[in-house]
Amino acid sequence: MRSLRWSRAGLLIPAWVAIAFLLVPLVALVLKADWTGMPAQLAKPSVVPALRLSLVTTGAALVICAVLGTPLAWLLARSTHRVTPWLRALVTVPLVLPPVVGGVALLMAYGREGVVGRTLLEVAGWSIPFTPVAVVFAETFVALPFYVLAVEGSMRGLDIRYDGLAATLGASPWRTFRTVVVPMVAPGIASGSALAWARALGEFGATITFAGNFPGRTQTAPLAVYVALESDPQAAIALSLVMLLISVLILGALRGRWLR
Amino acid sequence: MSLQAEIRLTRGLLHLGLELSAQPGQIIAVLGPNGSGKTTLLHTLAGLIRCQQGQVQVAGSLWDCPARNVWMPPAQRRTGLVLADHLLFPHLSVIENVGFGPRSRGVPKANARARARAELDALGLSDRMEVRPRELSTGQAQKVALARALATDPALLLLDEPLSALDPTTRAQTRADLSVRLRGFDGITILVTHDPLDALSLADRLVFVESGHLVQEGTPQEVIARPRDPYVAQVVGLNFLRGRRIDDLQVDVAGTTVVAPQVPSGTAVCVTIPPSAVALYRMRPQGSPRNTWPVTVSDILLIGQTARVSLTGPFALVAEVTTAAVAELRLGVGQELWATVKATEVHAYPA
Numbered sequence: 001m002r003s004l005r006w007s008r009a010g011l012l013i014p015a016w017v018a019i020a021f022l023l024v025p026l027v028a029l030v031l032k033a034d035w036t037g038m039p040a041q042l043a044k045p046s047v048v049p050a051l052r053l054s055l056v057t058t059g060a061a062l063v064i065c066a067v068l069g070t071p072l073a074w075l076l077a078r079s080t081h082r083v084t085p086w087l088r089a090l091v092t093v094p095l096v097l098p099p100v101v102g103g104v105a106l107l108m109a110y111g112r113e114g115v116v117g118r119t120l121l122e123v124a125g126w127s128i129p130f131t132p133v134a135v136v137f138a139e140t141f142v143a144l145p146f147y148v149l150a151v152e153g154s155m156r157g158l159d160i161r162y163d164g165l166a167a168t169l170g171a172s173p174w175r176t177f178r179t180v181v182v183p184m185v186a187p188g189i190a191s192g193s194a195l196a197w198a199r200a201l202g203e204f205g206a207t208i209t210f211a212g213n214f215p216g217r218t219q220t221a222p223l224a225v226y227v228a229l230e231s232d233p234q235a236a237i238a239l240s241l242v243m244l245l246i247s248v249l250i251l252g253a254l255r256g257r258w259l260r
Numbered sequence: 261m262s263l264q265a266e267i268r269l270t271r272g273l274l275h276l277g278l279e280l281s282a283q284p285g286q287i288i289a290v291l292g293p294n295g296s297g298k299t300t301l302l303h304t305l306a307g308l309i310r311c312q313q314g315q316v317q318v319a320g321s322l323w324d325c326p327a328r329n330v331w332m333p334p335a336q337r338r339t340g341l342v343l344a345d346h347l348l349f350p351h352l353s354v355i356e357n358v359g360f361g362p363r364s365r366g367v368p369k370a371n372a373r374a375r376a377r378a379e380l381d382a383l384g385l386s387d388r389m390e391v392r393p394r395e396l397s398t399g400q401a402q403k404v405a406l407a408r409a410l411a412t413d414p415a416l417l418l419l420d421e422p423l424s425a426l427d428p429t430t431r432a433q434t435r436a437d438l439s440v441r442l443r444g445f446d447g448i449t450i451l452v453t454h455d456p457l458d459a460l461s462l463a464d465r466l467v468f469v470e471s472g473h474l475v476q477e478g479t480p481q482e483v484i485a486r487p488r489d490p491y492v493a494q495v496v497g498l499n500f501l502r503g504r505r506i507d508d509l510q511v512d513v514a515g516t517t518v519v520a521p522q523v524p525s526g527t528a529v530c531v532t533i534p535p536s537a538v539a540l541y542r543m544r545p546q547g548s549p550r551n552t553w554p555v556t557v558s559d560i561l562l563i564g565q566t567a568r569v570s571l572t573g574p575f576a577l578v579a580e581v582t583t584a585a586v587a588e589l590r591l592g593v594g595q596e597l598w599a600t601v602k603a604t605e606v607h608a609y610p611a
Binding site: 161172180184 | 303306307308333334335336337339340341343347349350351360361364365408409412418
């Protein structure tokens with residue numbers, strides 16, 4: 001009995017240490033906040049534009065993820081071509097790539113001297129880096145893999161015979177995709193969207209590298225938190241709490257309906 | 261609206277080489293063991309698989325002909341497909357499921373709904389139109405799948421084991437509903453099944469396929485009268501033996517003589533014996549019929565009041581005896597018995 005108790009403790013203690021390790025910083029964030037001054041903190045000129053920019057750019061990134069990522073997920077789920085596994089691996093790369101490296105890569109591609117960016121500037125007069133568009137690029141770059149992998153997993157679980165059946169009923173591939181596949185993988189699309197959005201919202205490294213840190217223009221909420229920590233810790237805490245709240249809400253929505 | 265098909269293709273281990281033709285209004289049952297190519301045949305007709313050689317021609321239009329580089333995609337063919345599991349779209353109501361085909365073919369929404377309603381009425385599902393598929397019983401779901409396939413006015417209705425996923429009671433009722441509905445359908449129905457009852461009760465013509473090739477076809481009456489293959493005989497419930505003619509009354513089956521009322525001319529002869537004509541005895545009967553063979557019991561299966569007794573001996577036989585006989589003979593696997601068959605019960609015909 002005694003050895004059993006000890007061996008159980010040997011498992012329980014590290015588990016509780018891990019929980020404490022994860023929880024303590026979050027509790028500290030809540031304890032350190034100046035709750036009475038919170039409305040004033042959130043109304044500060046450095047806070048409001050950052051939050052607004054984050055919402056607008058992550059919203060745009062999410063739309064791009066859905067429009068481009070859903071067909072890509074379909075391709076990866078259904079194609080039996082021998083390059084498909086390589087494509088899937090390629091899509092996963094930004095998932096494991098350090099975000100700063102992603103930012104550098106984006107700069108090399110779409111920067112003023114970049115592979116594509118130079119042509120864009122010469123032909124259309126567009127310059128992407130250090131603009132809100134660059135923020136959207138950076139967020140999409142890191143969020144798209146999350147979206148695609150979640151939706152692809154859900155599409156792979158879909159009985160492939162539905163495709164053939166819809167075809168015999170006269171449905172074109174596009175109609176089958178739109179009216180059969182997408183509605184049937186709606187839960188996967190929802191969880192993929194939530195994951196991708198959360199990832200985009202927290203984006204820091206690629207954004208600061210590729211889009212810079214200009215307040216009101218490319219300074220998203222995470223960048224504003226980092227900057228404010230030096231000059232105005234209470235504003236940083238207030239912004240952090242807002243983002244913690246958003247994260248918890250996303251997680252709650254996911255757990256309740258789609259995860260498990 | 262007639263069907264002329266010659267399908268040749270190789271998929272994995274299966275080499276399919278079949279010719280099939282049918283007239284409008286006909287119901288053709290395709291029977292065969294698992295892996296014999298029945299489903300591949302249906303998928304090729306539907307356009308989900310391409311022929312490698314041959315051609316599929318329906319109502320005078322060419323659907324598939326590799327030699328002439330013709331292939332019509334499934335969405336443009338006039339086929340309706342029903343599978344063993346209904347595969348209704350779970351996010352659409354019953355009436356939307358049935359209207360999906362017409363809508364996909366450009367029929368305006370109101371007309372598609374009207375058409376769907378008519379199809380569902382015809383199958384007695386008027387009160388289930390607005391529910392989701394998960395609220396249907398298995399039999400209802402299968403009928404909705406049939407309605408969905410019929411709502412596009414297919415030239416070919418392809419049914420792939422449509423009743424096999426249903427429990428026995430539901431299956432009987434659904435089979436009856438299917439029978440009624442199919443009699444009113446003027447296209448060609450191809451019914452893949454391995455349930456003899458489906459084939460015998462629904463089809464005008466039976467087509468037996470083994471390892472991708474035709475082994476026999478004909479009306480149910482023709483097939484029952486003269487099966488040409490052990491699988492066919494098993495489906496129609498007969499003992500089947502192949503032998504050689506000895507004289508007008510005797511056939512040599514694997515070295516044993518079988519006596520029949522008449523034996524056709526020609527060397528190769530098929531013989532069928534109804535299982536109910538096989539009588540079993542513990543001792544060799546005196547003054548017995550001339551068809552008396554020593555046998556060993558290899559399996560016993562009880563179905564209601566009768567027992568199907570599988571026997572090995574000079575050749576494999578199945579006997580159908582009463583449960584009373586099972587008790588009287590104290591039947592058990594491995595037991596040695598004598599089997600007798602009256603010559604008048606033996607049917608010999610040219611192979």
